[in-house]
Amino acid sequence: MNTVDEVLDYAIDQEQQAADFYASMAERAEKAGMKKIFLDFAEEEIRHKERLLAVKAGERELTPEQEVLDLKISDYLVEVDENPNISYQDALIVAMKRERAAYELYSDMAEKVPESNIRQLFVGLAKEEAKHKLFFESEYDERVLMDN
Amino acid sequence: MNLKDLLSPFFVWQRAFEKPYTTMKPTIERPGAPAYRGFHINVAETCVGCGSCHTICQNHAIDMVPVEEFEGRPGDSGLRPRFDYGRCCWCGLCVDICTAASLRMSNEYAWFTDDPNEFHFTAGVDDKSWQQNEHGYRRAEGYHLYPPKRIPMDMLSPEESVQSFDEVARGYSEDQAKREADRCVECGICVATCPAHMDVPDYIRSIRDGDYENGLQLMYRTNPFPATCGRICTRRCESVCPVGILGEPVAIRWLKRFIVDQVDAKDYNRILNDDAGKQSGHRVAIVGAGPGGLSAAYYLRRYGHAVSVFEAQTKAGGMLRYGVPSYRLADADLDKDIEYIVSLGVDMNYNTRIGKDIPFEQLLQDYDAVFMSTGLSLPSSMRIQGEDHPRVLSGLQVLADVANGRDPGIGRKVAVIGGGNVAMDASRVSRRLGAEVTILYRRRIADMPADTEEIHESQEEGCTIVPQAIPVEIVDAPDADQVTIRWGEAEMVQDPKGGRPRPVLQEDRMHEETYDCIISAIGQGSDLDYLTRDVQEQLAIEWGKFSPGEYQRTPLQKVFVGGDVANRTADAISAIEDGHHAARGIERFLNPDAYKNSEPESDSSRPGGEDQ
Numbered sequence: 001m002n003t004v005d006e007v008l009d010y011a012i013d014q015e016q017q018a019a020d021f022y023a024s025m026a027e028r029a030e031k032a033g034m035k036k037i038f039l040d041f042a043e044e045e046i047r048h049k050e051r052l053l054a055v056k057a058g059e060r061e062l063t064p065e066q067e068v069l070d071l072k073i074s075d076y077l078v079e080v081d082e083n084p085n086i087s088y089q090d091a092l093i094v095a096m097k098r099e100r101a102a103y104e105l106y107s108d109m110a111e112k113v114p115e116s117n118i119r120q121l122f123v124g125l126a127k128e129e130a131k132h133k134l135f136f137e138s139e140y141d142e143r144v145l146m147d148n
Numbered sequence: 149m150n151l152k153d154l155l156s157p158f159f160v161w162q163r164a165f166e167k168p169y170t171t172m173k174p175t176i177e178r179p180g181a182p183a184y185r186g187f188h189i190n191v192a193e194t195c196v197g198c199g200s201c202h203t204i205c206q207n208h209a210i211d212m213v214p215v216e217e218f219e220g221r222p223g224d225s226g227l228r229p230r231f232d233y234g235r236c237c238w239c240g241l242c243v244d245i246c247t248a249a250s251l252r253m254s255n256e257y258a259w260f261t262d263d264p265n266e267f268h269f270t271a272g273v274d275d276k277s278w279q280q281n282e283h284g285y286r287r288a289e290g291y292h293l294y295p296p297k298r299i300p301m302d303m304l305s306p307e308e309s310v311q312s313f314d315e316v317a318r319g320y321s322e323d324q325a326k327r328e329a330d331r332c333v334e335c336g337i338c339v340a341t342c343p344a345h346m347d348v349p350d351y352i353r354s355i356r357d358g359d360y361e362n363g364l365q366l367m368y369r370t371n372p373f374p375a376t377c378g379r380i381c382t383r384r385c386e387s388v389c390p391v392g393i394l395g396e397p398v399a400i401r402w403l404k405r406f407i408v409d410q411v412d413a414k415d416y417n418r419i420l421n422d423d424a425g426k427q428s429g430h431r432v433a434i435v436g437a438g439p440g441g442l443s444a445a446y447y448l449r450r451y452g453h454a455v456s457v458f459e460a461q462t463k464a465g466g467m468l469r470y471g472v473p474s475y476r477l478a479d480a481d482l483d484k485d486i487e488y489i490v491s492l493g494v495d496m497n498y499n500t501r502i503g504k505d506i507p508f509e510q511l512l513q514d515y516d517a518v519f520m521s522t523g524l525s526l527p528s529s530m531r532i533q534g535e536d537h538p539r540v541l542s543g544l545q546v547l548a549d550v551a552n553g554r555d556p557g558i559g560r561k562v563a564v565i566g567g568g569n570v571a572m573d574a575s576r577v578s579r580r581l582g583a584e585v586t587i588l589y590r591r592r593i594a595d596m597p598a599d600t601e602e603i604h605e606s607q608e609e610g611c612t613i614v615p616q617a618i619p620v621e622i623v624d625a626p627d628a629d630q631v632t633i634r635w636g637e638a639e640m641v642q643d644p645k646g647g648r649p650r651p652v653l654q655e656d657r658m659h660e661e662t663y664d665c666i667i668s669a670i671g672q673g674s675d676l677d678y679l680t681r682d683v684q685e686q687l688a689i690e691w692g693k694f695s696p697g698e699y700q701r702t703p704l705q706k707v708f709v710g711g712d713v714a715n716r717t718a719d720a721i722s723a724i725e726d727g728h729h730a731a732r733g734i735e736r737f738l739n740p741d742a743y744k745n746s747e748p749e750s751d752s753s754r755p756g757g758e759d760q
Contacts, residue, residue: 030681031676031684031692033684033689033690033691033692036690037691069641069643069644069650069652070652071650071651071652072652072653072655075653076532076533076618076620076621076653077531077532078531078532078533078535080531087673087692088691088692089528089529089531089673090531093531138643138645138650141650142647143691144528144671145590145670145671146568146597146671147528147566147567147568147570147571147597147669147670147671147672148530148565148566148567148568148589148590148670148671
């Protein structure tokens, strides 16, 4: 990945893969209402993909300088099974952890490449993923940690 | 008649050329005295439309009229006082009684118009020059026509209460209840706020009249669990009671309890006069014998429908029996409510789990309608490392053990995780079992979803609350009978998207502490595994809860749902109303011809139901 377009294509592909993953989870989900929830997650990933497509088309810019709140919820949660009988709580954990992994991947890449517009791009992508993580963590904070 | 009299009409004419004595308006307006009782001023934003001014007015000079901008506001009738100055005698009683202290009088007294109909106005809403007047009569500070403080309930002292599971609140005496009932201004704002729309002002009046049988009849119109709700209701009514604006709200819950406590259970049949033999020929199955299920059972029996209740536990009551400790609700009081419902000929099937002992589809086949109210019975998991440690217990399990007379084995030093009612109950139960209790909660005390009274009482009983504490890991303690928790301090950070502040773990401020056990009480979820996937697909289920439509009905024609598994409030009174509402829906479903000319109920037309 040497060019801006290559990096963006990779990131766009990752979002598509995430959407496909949630669509397949929706297909397999056994618990009441989980099908719809996974389809919602898939839609969210498609929105992320569209944002990146807009960046590639020059219609939108990433914001590498923006500070994103880190609730650190997923950092201390255990890995959960991605089985068909998955609960809403665990589905959110899966989503948070995936976004966290993506955030860490782009942050690592930003550190490894020399200072350039590519590094800024990786930082920008990491911030995008941090925002996605915040979205799912806020949802977890609201809906799962109600009494806590 | 003399000559002067004969000529006088001609002399009178000369008056026509003199300067008149009366004028349209005095040229010099003298201001009223600073405390003059002039035209009324109402701060319409502060006013809640309780209508106390209207009730107290001896001249019927005040009408309560709807004002659009205040309609639908919680704890507000949406009405505002409209004054008729053809009737007002300026006595100021309306100002003296005003529960919100929004009403006062200006020192203006001059209002000139040719049209007498103009002397009506809605204070604070219609634009009047005196609304901003600084002077005029207002109630002296500290002066109240009714006592601002409620009559205190006799309670066990915290030192006494932790010694046993005896009920902490001891109940009002007749004199106390009557004095407390006297504080009610009968505005009825509580009726609109109560999920069951209980007729609060009228049953409180029955205390003043000493007619407790009438009070009981009024309560059963909308709630067949008055002994229970008189003790543990979340009492949203009290949160909107206008008497609470300047003082303490009327103790509605304790007054309800007082009425029930005055009536012996053996007299219920005579007083309530429900026909246990009534048979409509229709059969309804109810899944779950909690407050939702049994409320539905009661009202369905009143319609004459045969009711079979299926309950997985050995006794009825649901979370009221297995989740609410006896120091808040004694079994005898819960049983008083339940036994009367069951006495109306309800067929109770205990130890029967639908989905295991009887397939759900069987109910659909065998009954004309089904009502499900299965509650939230699955404790949520913290999903942190080490949570499966044997010394980590669930709050619900601890409460159920104690309710069943089993020793939950908590030890002497306990940490409770959570800030809801289950966490508070588990903490207070642990204190009674002799443990030293620390409650770890990830947000601020003010954010705790538990009843503020429970939070306060748990602290009084010696529980230590550590707010902004986030558990991150559970590890083995040096002693195998103990467990160690790692938790970190949290900073509350404003959410950029709005909403309440969110706790953020501060990784440089971590703590470690060892306990005999950790009780996890971070919330509960539904267990809907008794329904096949096929049935689940057909029922509208979102976030693990049903989302019923009109009359608590699901997309499956004959299936109705209610209680914690179908509402957001997850309290007993909402479940009771859901059961009542569903019973009315089931009645309409089973007897459509009888209701074909009546409109479906809207939310605002629900109080009491149409024929209950």
